[in-house]
Amino acid sequence: MDRLFANGKVNAAQFGNGPVLFLLHSLLSDRASFDAVVPRLSQSFRVIVPELPGFGQSEAVGGGLADIADRMAEVVKEGAGAGEAIVLGNGYGGFVALQMAIRHPDIATRLILADCGAAFSEPGREAFRNMAAASRAKGLSAITDVAMRRLFAPEFQAQHPDLMRDRREAFLRTDPEVFRAACDALAELDLRPQLGQVKVPVLVLVGEHDEATPPPMSRELAAGLPQARLTIIPGCAHVPQLQSPGIFLDAIGDFMTASYAAS
Template identity: 30%
Template sequence: MGDRRIWERCAPVWAERAGVQVITYDRRGFGDTTYRAEAHDDLDDLLAVMDDAGLATAVLVGNSMGGGLALDCTIANPNRVDGLVLIGALPSGAPEDRWVTDPAEAAVEEDYRAADASGDTTELNRIEARYWLDGARQPEGRVTGEARELFLDMNGRALAAAPVGEAAERPPAWPHLGEVDVPTLLLLGEHDEVGMAAIAPLVVEAMPDARLQIVPGAAHCPQLDAPDALDDAVVGFLGQLERV
Protein backbone atom coordinates (compact mmCIF):
# COMPACT_ATOMS: atom_id res chain seq x y z
CA MET A 1 0.00 0.00 0.00
CA GLY A 2 2.91 2.35 0.57
CA ASP A 3 4.90 4.57 -1.76
CA ARG A 4 8.12 6.46 -1.09
CA ARG A 5 6.26 8.86 1.22
CA ILE A 6 5.95 6.13 3.83
CA TRP A 7 9.64 6.77 4.60
CA GLU A 8 9.42 10.57 4.80
CA ARG A 9 9.43 10.61 8.61
CA CYS A 10 12.27 8.10 9.03
CA ALA A 11 14.61 8.76 6.10
CA PRO A 12 16.05 12.09 7.33
CA VAL A 13 16.50 10.65 10.83
CA TRP A 14 18.50 7.70 9.50
CA ALA A 15 20.59 10.00 7.32
CA GLU A 16 21.44 12.30 10.21
CA ARG A 17 21.92 9.78 13.00
CA ALA A 18 23.70 7.08 10.99
CA GLY A 19 25.50 9.39 8.56
CA VAL A 20 24.22 7.56 5.50
CA GLN A 21 22.60 8.46 2.20
CA VAL A 22 18.97 7.32 2.12
CA ILE A 23 17.27 6.83 -1.25
CA THR A 24 13.58 6.06 -1.58
CA TYR A 25 11.60 5.41 -4.76
CA ASP A 26 8.13 4.57 -6.02
CA ARG A 27 7.55 1.14 -7.52
CA ARG A 28 5.41 0.80 -10.63
CA GLY A 29 1.78 1.49 -9.83
CA PHE A 30 2.55 3.42 -6.66
CA GLY A 31 2.99 7.08 -5.82
CA ASP A 32 4.08 9.31 -8.69
CA THR A 33 5.33 6.64 -11.09
CA THR A 34 4.55 7.03 -14.76
CA TYR A 35 4.56 3.85 -16.80
CA ARG A 36 2.84 1.86 -19.48
CA ALA A 37 1.44 -1.62 -19.04
CA GLU A 38 4.26 -3.93 -20.12
CA ALA A 39 6.20 -6.99 -19.07
CA HIS A 40 8.69 -5.95 -16.43
CA ASP A 41 10.78 -7.12 -13.50
CA ASP A 42 10.62 -5.19 -10.23
CA LEU A 43 14.12 -6.44 -9.48
CA ASP A 44 15.46 -4.78 -12.64
CA ASP A 45 13.74 -1.55 -11.56
CA LEU A 46 15.42 -1.69 -8.15
CA LEU A 47 18.84 -2.23 -9.70
CA ALA A 48 18.16 0.62 -12.14
CA VAL A 49 17.53 2.96 -9.20
CA MET A 50 20.82 1.88 -7.60
CA ASP A 51 22.72 2.27 -10.87
CA ASP A 52 21.24 5.71 -11.49
CA ALA A 53 22.38 6.77 -8.01
CA GLY A 54 25.87 5.41 -8.67
CA LEU A 55 25.59 2.79 -5.94
CA ALA A 56 27.59 -0.38 -6.45
CA THR A 57 26.20 -1.73 -3.18
CA ALA A 58 23.64 -0.70 -0.58
CA VAL A 59 21.85 -1.75 2.56
CA LEU A 60 18.33 -2.56 1.40
CA VAL A 61 15.38 -1.71 3.64
CA GLY A 62 11.96 -3.00 2.64
CA ASN A 63 8.52 -3.17 4.22
CA SER A 64 6.06 -5.94 3.36
CA MET A 65 6.31 -6.71 -0.39
CA GLY A 66 9.26 -4.31 -0.55
CA GLY A 67 11.05 -6.52 1.93
CA GLY A 68 10.38 -9.53 -0.25
CA LEU A 69 11.90 -7.68 -3.20
CA ALA A 70 14.95 -6.70 -1.15
CA LEU A 71 15.45 -10.34 -0.16
CA ASP A 72 15.04 -11.52 -3.76
CA CYS A 73 17.62 -8.95 -4.87
CA THR A 74 20.09 -10.25 -2.30
CA ILE A 75 19.65 -13.83 -3.44
CA ALA A 76 19.99 -12.95 -7.12
CA ASN A 77 22.70 -10.29 -6.74
CA PRO A 78 24.62 -10.91 -3.50
CA ASN A 79 27.47 -8.64 -4.64
CA ARG A 80 25.11 -5.61 -4.64
CA VAL A 81 23.86 -5.87 -1.04
CA ASP A 82 25.69 -4.98 2.18
CA GLY A 83 22.86 -5.69 4.58
CA LEU A 84 19.12 -6.19 4.86
CA VAL A 85 16.37 -4.71 6.99
CA LEU A 86 13.12 -6.60 6.43
CA ILE A 87 10.07 -4.99 8.04
CA GLY A 88 6.92 -7.09 8.28
CA ALA A 89 8.22 -9.18 5.40
CA LEU A 90 8.46 -12.90 4.83
CA PRO A 91 10.25 -14.80 2.04
CA SER A 92 8.20 -16.20 -0.79
CA GLY A 93 7.67 -19.93 -0.50
CA ALA A 94 7.42 -19.91 3.31
CA PRO A 95 5.78 -23.11 4.62
CA GLU A 96 2.02 -22.64 4.54
CA ASP A 97 1.48 -25.29 7.20
CA ARG A 98 3.21 -23.05 9.76
CA TRP A 99 0.91 -20.09 9.08
CA VAL A 100 -1.75 -19.39 11.70
CA THR A 101 -4.66 -16.93 11.65
CA ASP A 102 -6.30 -15.14 14.55
CA PRO A 103 -10.14 -15.02 14.55
CA ALA A 104 -10.05 -11.21 14.49
CA GLU A 105 -7.83 -11.28 11.42
CA ALA A 106 -10.10 -13.79 9.72
CA ALA A 107 -13.12 -11.54 10.32
CA VAL A 108 -11.45 -8.53 8.72
CA GLU A 109 -10.30 -10.69 5.81
CA GLU A 110 -13.92 -11.73 5.24
CA ASP A 111 -14.95 -8.07 5.13
CA TYR A 112 -12.18 -7.45 2.62
CA ARG A 113 -13.35 -10.23 0.32
CA ALA A 114 -16.88 -8.80 0.33
CA ALA A 115 -15.66 -5.30 -0.48
CA ASP A 116 -13.35 -6.62 -3.17
CA ALA A 117 -16.23 -8.49 -4.80
CA SER A 118 -18.32 -5.33 -4.82
CA GLY A 119 -15.55 -3.22 -6.35
CA ASP A 120 -15.92 -0.57 -3.65
CA THR A 121 -12.40 0.88 -3.48
CA THR A 122 -13.30 3.35 -0.74
CA GLU A 123 -14.41 0.49 1.49
CA LEU A 124 -11.35 -1.55 0.49
CA ASN A 125 -9.14 1.34 1.53
CA ARG A 126 -10.86 1.58 4.91
CA ILE A 127 -10.54 -2.15 5.53
CA GLU A 128 -6.89 -2.25 4.54
CA ALA A 129 -6.15 0.59 6.93
CA ARG A 130 -7.99 -1.40 9.58
CA TYR A 131 -5.92 -4.50 8.89
CA TRP A 132 -2.45 -3.18 8.10
CA LEU A 133 -2.26 0.15 9.91
CA ASP A 134 -4.28 -0.49 13.07
CA GLY A 135 -3.65 -4.22 13.19
CA ALA A 136 -6.67 -6.52 12.88
CA ARG A 137 -6.45 -7.53 16.54
CA GLN A 138 -6.51 -3.89 17.67
CA PRO A 139 -9.42 -1.41 17.71
CA GLU A 140 -10.21 0.25 14.40
CA GLY A 141 -8.90 3.80 14.41
CA ARG A 142 -5.99 3.00 16.74
CA VAL A 143 -3.75 5.10 14.50
CA THR A 144 -5.03 8.61 13.83
CA GLY A 145 -3.94 11.97 12.44
CA GLU A 146 -1.39 12.47 9.70
CA ALA A 147 -0.29 8.84 9.74
CA ARG A 148 -3.77 7.60 8.91
CA GLU A 149 -4.32 10.30 6.31
CA LEU A 150 -1.06 9.35 4.61
CA PHE A 151 -1.91 5.65 4.62
CA LEU A 152 -5.33 6.26 3.08
CA ASP A 153 -3.88 8.55 0.41
CA MET A 154 -1.04 6.17 -0.55
CA ASN A 155 -3.26 3.12 -0.58
CA GLY A 156 -6.08 4.93 -2.33
CA ARG A 157 -3.75 5.93 -5.15
CA ALA A 158 -2.48 2.38 -5.46
CA LEU A 159 -6.02 0.97 -5.58
CA ALA A 160 -6.90 3.41 -8.37
CA ALA A 161 -3.68 2.96 -10.37
CA ALA A 162 -3.75 1.66 -13.92
CA PRO A 163 -2.42 -1.88 -14.53
CA VAL A 164 1.36 -2.10 -14.70
CA GLY A 165 1.54 -5.16 -16.93
CA GLU A 166 2.84 -8.63 -16.29
CA ALA A 167 5.55 -8.83 -13.63
CA ALA A 168 8.34 -11.37 -13.94
CA GLU A 169 8.08 -14.33 -11.60
CA ARG A 170 11.05 -15.25 -9.47
CA PRO A 171 11.78 -18.57 -7.78
CA PRO A 172 10.71 -18.94 -4.14
CA ALA A 173 13.17 -17.39 -1.73
CA TRP A 174 12.62 -19.85 1.09
CA PRO A 175 14.94 -22.62 -0.23
CA HIS A 176 17.74 -20.05 -0.64
CA LEU A 177 17.71 -18.43 2.81
CA GLY A 178 20.88 -20.26 3.79
CA GLU A 179 22.71 -18.46 0.97
CA VAL A 180 21.93 -15.00 2.36
CA ASP A 181 25.03 -14.31 4.42
CA VAL A 182 24.74 -10.52 4.73
CA PRO A 183 23.76 -9.12 8.14
CA THR A 184 19.97 -9.10 8.31
CA LEU A 185 17.55 -7.49 10.73
CA LEU A 186 14.01 -8.83 10.62
CA LEU A 187 11.61 -6.39 12.28
CA LEU A 188 8.07 -7.36 13.21
CA GLY A 189 5.43 -5.12 14.76
CA GLU A 190 3.86 -6.54 17.90
CA HIS A 191 0.38 -5.99 16.39
CA ASP A 192 1.19 -7.47 12.97
CA GLU A 193 -0.26 -10.77 11.75
CA VAL A 194 0.11 -13.71 14.11
CA GLY A 195 1.15 -15.83 11.14
CA MET A 196 4.19 -13.66 10.63
CA ALA A 197 5.08 -14.03 14.28
CA ALA A 198 4.89 -17.80 13.88
CA ILE A 199 7.15 -17.98 10.81
CA ALA A 200 9.63 -15.17 11.54
CA PRO A 201 11.77 -17.28 13.94
CA LEU A 202 12.09 -19.95 11.24
CA VAL A 203 13.40 -17.32 8.83
CA VAL A 204 16.04 -16.17 11.29
CA GLU A 205 17.02 -19.76 12.04
CA ALA A 206 17.54 -20.48 8.34
CA MET A 207 19.73 -17.43 7.64
CA PRO A 208 23.41 -17.40 8.65
CA ASP A 209 23.51 -13.84 10.03
CA ALA A 210 20.00 -12.71 10.95
CA ARG A 211 18.18 -11.64 14.07
CA LEU A 212 14.57 -10.87 14.90
CA GLN A 213 13.43 -7.79 16.76
CA ILE A 214 9.88 -6.90 17.78
CA VAL A 215 8.79 -3.28 17.32
CA PRO A 216 6.55 -2.35 20.26
CA GLY A 217 3.40 -0.39 19.50
CA ALA A 218 3.55 -1.19 15.78
CA ALA A 219 1.44 -3.17 13.35
CA HIS A 220 2.52 -3.76 9.74
CA CYS A 221 3.87 -0.26 9.06
CA PRO A 222 6.11 0.90 11.93
CA GLN A 223 7.11 3.97 9.91
CA LEU A 224 3.61 5.28 10.58
CA ASP A 225 2.65 4.09 14.06
CA ALA A 226 6.01 3.62 15.82
CA PRO A 227 8.61 5.68 13.91
CA ASP A 228 10.81 6.40 16.94
CA ALA A 229 11.16 2.70 17.78
CA LEU A 230 11.85 1.90 14.12
CA ASP A 231 14.49 4.63 13.94
CA ASP A 232 16.31 3.24 16.96
CA ALA A 233 16.30 -0.27 15.52
CA VAL A 234 17.52 0.69 12.06
CA VAL A 235 20.12 3.20 13.20
CA GLY A 236 21.45 0.67 15.71
CA PHE A 237 21.71 -1.95 12.99
CA LEU A 238 23.53 0.41 10.64
CA GLY A 239 25.94 1.28 13.44
CA GLN A 240 26.73 -2.39 13.94
CA LEU A 241 27.49 -2.76 10.22
CA GLU A 242 30.04 0.05 10.44
CA ARG A 243 31.85 -1.75 13.27
CA VAL A 244 32.12 -5.04 11.38
Protein backbone atom coordinates (compact mmCIF):
# COMPACT_ATOMS: atom_id res chain seq x y z
CA MET A 1 0.00 0.00 0.00
CA ASP A 2 1.31 3.46 -0.92
CA ARG A 3 1.88 6.12 1.69
CA LEU A 4 2.91 9.76 1.47
CA PHE A 5 6.02 10.98 3.31
CA ALA A 6 7.77 14.32 3.82
CA ASN A 7 4.58 16.36 4.29
CA GLY A 8 2.88 14.61 1.41
CA LYS A 9 5.66 15.23 -1.11
CA VAL A 10 7.05 11.73 -1.61
CA ASN A 11 5.03 8.65 -2.55
CA ALA A 12 6.28 5.27 -1.37
CA ALA A 13 5.10 1.68 -1.26
CA GLN A 14 5.52 -0.37 1.93
CA PHE A 15 5.77 -4.12 2.44
CA GLY A 16 6.34 -6.42 5.40
CA ASN A 17 7.34 -5.79 8.98
CA GLY A 18 10.57 -5.56 10.93
CA PRO A 19 13.65 -3.31 10.72
CA VAL A 20 13.29 -0.61 8.09
CA LEU A 21 14.90 -0.97 4.65
CA PHE A 22 14.66 1.75 2.02
CA LEU A 23 15.18 0.96 -1.68
CA LEU A 24 16.03 3.92 -3.95
CA HIS A 25 15.69 3.35 -7.70
CA SER A 26 17.89 4.39 -10.60
CA LEU A 27 17.49 7.30 -13.01
CA LEU A 28 16.77 5.14 -16.07
CA SER A 29 14.17 3.03 -14.28
CA ASP A 30 11.49 3.33 -11.58
CA ARG A 31 10.65 1.70 -8.27
CA ALA A 32 9.32 -1.40 -10.09
CA SER A 33 12.96 -2.33 -10.70
CA PHE A 34 12.87 -3.76 -7.15
CA ASP A 35 9.72 -5.85 -7.64
CA ALA A 36 11.65 -9.11 -8.01
CA VAL A 37 13.45 -8.74 -4.65
CA VAL A 38 10.81 -7.10 -2.46
CA PRO A 39 8.88 -10.33 -1.65
CA ARG A 40 11.91 -11.99 -0.08
CA LEU A 41 13.20 -8.84 1.60
CA SER A 42 9.78 -8.13 3.12
CA GLN A 43 9.90 -11.45 4.97
CA SER A 44 12.51 -9.92 7.29
CA PHE A 45 12.19 -6.15 6.85
CA ARG A 46 9.66 -3.38 6.56
CA VAL A 47 10.58 -2.45 3.01
CA ILE A 48 9.85 1.10 1.85
CA VAL A 49 10.24 1.80 -1.86
CA PRO A 50 9.85 5.51 -2.66
CA GLU A 51 9.42 7.17 -5.99
CA LEU A 52 12.32 9.62 -5.99
CA PRO A 53 11.44 13.33 -6.27
CA GLY A 54 10.02 14.09 -9.70
CA PHE A 55 9.23 10.44 -10.44
CA GLY A 56 5.74 8.95 -10.40
CA GLN A 57 3.57 10.75 -7.86
CA SER A 58 6.47 12.29 -5.91
CA GLU A 59 6.82 16.05 -6.09
CA ALA A 60 9.93 17.36 -7.84
CA VAL A 61 12.59 19.25 -5.88
CA GLY A 62 14.09 22.54 -7.01
CA GLY A 63 17.88 22.61 -6.84
CA GLY A 64 20.46 19.89 -7.22
CA LEU A 65 21.30 16.48 -5.85
CA ALA A 66 21.89 17.85 -2.35
CA ASP A 67 18.31 19.11 -2.23
CA ILE A 68 17.02 15.73 -3.39
CA ALA A 69 19.14 14.04 -0.71
CA ASP A 70 17.69 16.37 1.93
CA ARG A 71 14.15 15.53 0.81
CA MET A 72 14.88 11.81 1.00
CA ALA A 73 16.44 12.27 4.45
CA GLU A 74 13.04 13.54 5.59
CA VAL A 75 11.47 10.40 4.20
CA VAL A 76 13.95 8.10 5.94
CA LYS A 77 13.54 9.88 9.28
CA GLU A 78 9.77 9.69 9.03
CA GLY A 79 9.71 6.11 7.83
CA ALA A 80 12.14 4.79 10.41
CA GLY A 81 10.61 6.75 13.28
CA ALA A 82 12.60 6.09 16.43
CA GLY A 83 14.13 2.97 14.89
CA GLU A 84 17.07 2.37 12.61
CA ALA A 85 17.20 2.02 8.85
CA ILE A 86 19.31 0.50 6.11
CA VAL A 87 19.30 2.46 2.84
CA LEU A 88 19.97 0.69 -0.45
CA GLY A 89 20.38 2.77 -3.59
CA ASN A 90 20.83 1.58 -7.17
CA GLY A 91 22.41 3.85 -9.77
CA TYR A 92 21.03 7.36 -9.33
CA GLY A 93 19.40 6.17 -6.13
CA GLY A 94 22.87 5.19 -4.92
CA PHE A 95 24.20 8.70 -5.58
CA VAL A 96 21.23 10.13 -3.67
CA ALA A 97 21.85 7.72 -0.77
CA LEU A 98 25.55 8.59 -0.66
CA GLN A 99 24.88 12.33 -0.72
CA MET A 100 22.25 11.83 1.99
CA ALA A 101 24.71 9.94 4.22
CA ILE A 102 27.29 12.71 3.79
CA ARG A 103 24.83 15.46 4.65
CA HIS A 104 22.96 13.53 7.36
CA PRO A 105 25.53 11.28 9.07
CA ASP A 106 23.05 9.58 11.42
CA ILE A 107 20.40 8.89 8.79
CA ALA A 108 21.12 5.16 8.41
CA THR A 109 22.90 2.37 10.24
CA ARG A 110 24.21 0.88 7.00
CA LEU A 111 24.31 1.69 3.30
CA ILE A 112 24.22 -0.55 0.26
CA LEU A 113 25.38 1.34 -2.83
CA ALA A 114 24.72 -0.66 -5.98
CA ASP A 115 26.20 0.44 -9.29
CA CYS A 116 27.09 4.02 -8.49
CA GLY A 117 30.24 5.88 -7.42
CA ALA A 118 31.57 9.17 -6.09
CA ALA A 119 32.42 10.79 -9.44
CA PHE A 120 32.31 10.00 -13.14
CA SER A 121 35.24 9.99 -15.54
CA GLU A 122 35.22 12.66 -18.22
CA PRO A 123 33.72 10.23 -20.80
CA GLY A 124 31.03 9.37 -18.22
CA ARG A 125 30.26 13.05 -17.68
CA GLU A 126 30.07 13.62 -21.42
CA ALA A 127 27.58 10.75 -21.76
CA PHE A 128 25.20 12.53 -19.38
CA ARG A 129 25.63 15.82 -21.21
CA ASN A 130 24.87 14.08 -24.50
CA MET A 131 21.77 12.34 -23.14
CA ALA A 132 20.46 15.62 -21.72
CA ALA A 133 21.09 17.45 -25.01
CA ALA A 134 19.50 14.72 -27.15
CA SER A 135 16.43 14.48 -24.93
CA ARG A 136 16.04 18.26 -25.04
CA ALA A 137 16.28 18.32 -28.83
CA LYS A 138 14.31 15.19 -29.71
CA GLY A 139 12.59 13.88 -26.57
CA LEU A 140 13.22 10.85 -24.40
CA SER A 141 12.24 8.46 -27.19
CA ALA A 142 15.41 9.48 -29.04
CA ILE A 143 17.63 8.10 -26.29
CA THR A 144 15.59 5.07 -25.20
CA ASP A 145 17.95 2.62 -26.94
CA VAL A 146 20.93 4.29 -25.25
CA ALA A 147 19.19 4.19 -21.88
CA MET A 148 18.37 0.49 -22.18
CA ARG A 149 21.93 -0.31 -23.24
CA ARG A 150 23.17 1.42 -20.09
CA LEU A 151 20.86 -0.80 -18.02
CA PHE A 152 21.18 -4.18 -19.74
CA ALA A 153 23.66 -6.00 -21.95
CA PRO A 154 22.43 -6.63 -25.54
CA GLU A 155 22.26 -10.39 -24.95
CA PHE A 156 20.00 -9.92 -21.92
CA GLN A 157 17.73 -7.58 -23.88
CA ALA A 158 17.37 -10.14 -26.67
CA GLN A 159 16.50 -12.91 -24.22
CA HIS A 160 13.86 -10.90 -22.28
CA PRO A 161 11.68 -8.99 -24.79
CA ASP A 162 8.69 -8.63 -22.44
CA LEU A 163 10.82 -7.21 -19.65
CA MET A 164 12.51 -4.82 -22.05
CA ARG A 165 9.17 -3.61 -23.34
CA ASP A 166 8.13 -2.87 -19.75
CA ARG A 167 11.42 -1.11 -18.96
CA ARG A 168 11.21 1.04 -22.09
CA GLU A 169 7.70 2.12 -21.16
CA ALA A 170 8.85 2.93 -17.63
CA PHE A 171 11.69 5.08 -18.94
CA LEU A 172 9.39 6.98 -21.28
CA ARG A 173 7.16 7.89 -18.33
CA THR A 174 10.06 9.83 -16.77
CA ASP A 175 9.55 13.59 -16.54
CA PRO A 176 11.96 14.97 -19.18
CA GLU A 177 12.89 18.00 -17.09
CA VAL A 178 13.64 15.85 -14.05
CA PHE A 179 15.73 13.55 -16.23
CA ARG A 180 17.75 16.40 -17.70
CA ALA A 181 18.32 18.01 -14.30
CA ALA A 182 19.60 14.68 -12.97
CA CYS A 183 21.92 14.27 -15.97
CA ASP A 184 23.30 17.77 -15.40
CA ALA A 185 23.84 17.05 -11.70
CA LEU A 186 25.62 13.75 -12.31
CA ALA A 187 27.81 15.33 -15.00
CA GLU A 188 29.18 17.76 -12.40
CA LEU A 189 29.18 15.52 -9.33
CA ASP A 190 32.33 14.82 -7.32
CA LEU A 191 31.77 13.49 -3.81
CA ARG A 192 35.27 12.05 -3.39
CA PRO A 193 36.48 14.76 -0.98
CA GLN A 194 33.53 14.06 1.33
CA LEU A 195 33.63 10.27 1.48
CA GLY A 196 35.44 10.31 4.81
CA GLN A 197 32.32 11.80 6.40
CA VAL A 198 30.41 8.53 5.91
CA LYS A 199 31.01 6.68 9.19
CA VAL A 200 28.59 3.77 8.80
CA PRO A 201 29.43 0.40 7.21
CA VAL A 202 28.86 0.36 3.45
CA LEU A 203 28.47 -2.51 1.01
CA VAL A 204 29.45 -1.39 -2.49
CA LEU A 205 28.04 -3.58 -5.27
CA VAL A 206 28.54 -3.45 -9.01
CA GLY A 207 27.61 -5.65 -11.94
CA GLU A 208 30.73 -6.82 -13.74
CA HIS A 209 29.26 -5.72 -17.09
CA ASP A 210 27.91 -2.34 -15.94
CA GLU A 211 28.61 0.22 -18.66
CA ALA A 212 26.75 3.12 -17.02
CA THR A 213 28.80 3.08 -13.79
CA PRO A 214 31.69 0.71 -14.54
CA PRO A 215 33.42 -1.35 -11.83
CA PRO A 216 36.39 1.08 -11.51
CA MET A 217 33.93 3.66 -10.13
CA SER A 218 32.83 1.24 -7.42
CA ARG A 219 36.42 0.33 -6.61
CA GLU A 220 37.26 4.00 -6.16
CA LEU A 221 34.14 4.52 -4.05
CA ALA A 222 34.89 1.59 -1.74
CA ALA A 223 38.51 2.67 -1.37
CA GLY A 224 37.47 6.17 -0.31
CA LEU A 225 34.92 5.15 2.32
CA PRO A 226 36.13 4.50 5.89
CA GLN A 227 34.15 1.26 6.33
CA ALA A 228 33.35 -0.36 3.00
CA ARG A 229 33.63 -3.65 1.22
CA LEU A 230 33.23 -4.25 -2.49
CA THR A 231 31.35 -7.06 -4.19
CA ILE A 232 31.34 -7.51 -7.97
CA ILE A 233 28.23 -9.35 -9.17
CA PRO A 234 29.08 -11.73 -12.02
CA GLY A 235 27.13 -11.66 -15.26
CA CYS A 236 25.17 -8.51 -14.40
CA ALA A 237 24.98 -4.95 -15.66
CA HIS A 238 23.50 -1.79 -14.06
CA VAL A 239 20.38 -3.22 -12.37
CA PRO A 240 21.43 -6.59 -10.90
CA GLN A 241 18.35 -6.80 -8.68
CA LEU A 242 16.24 -6.98 -11.83
CA GLN A 243 18.60 -9.02 -14.00
CA SER A 244 19.59 -11.67 -11.41
CA PRO A 245 17.48 -11.17 -8.27
CA GLY A 246 18.66 -14.35 -6.56
CA ILE A 247 22.33 -13.49 -7.00
CA PHE A 248 21.66 -9.93 -5.86
CA LEU A 249 19.87 -11.08 -2.70
CA ASP A 250 22.68 -13.50 -1.90
CA ALA A 251 25.20 -10.67 -2.33
CA ILE A 252 23.48 -8.44 0.25
CA GLY A 253 22.23 -11.15 2.64
CA ASP A 254 25.10 -11.40 5.12
CA PHE A 255 25.58 -7.64 5.23
CA MET A 256 21.90 -7.08 5.99
CA THR A 257 21.82 -9.69 8.74
CA ALA A 258 25.06 -8.51 10.31
CA SER A 259 23.77 -4.97 10.52
CA TYR A 260 21.09 -5.95 12.96
CA ALA A 261 23.01 -8.67 14.76
CA ALA A 262 25.54 -5.97 15.61
CA SER A 263 22.99 -3.31 16.60
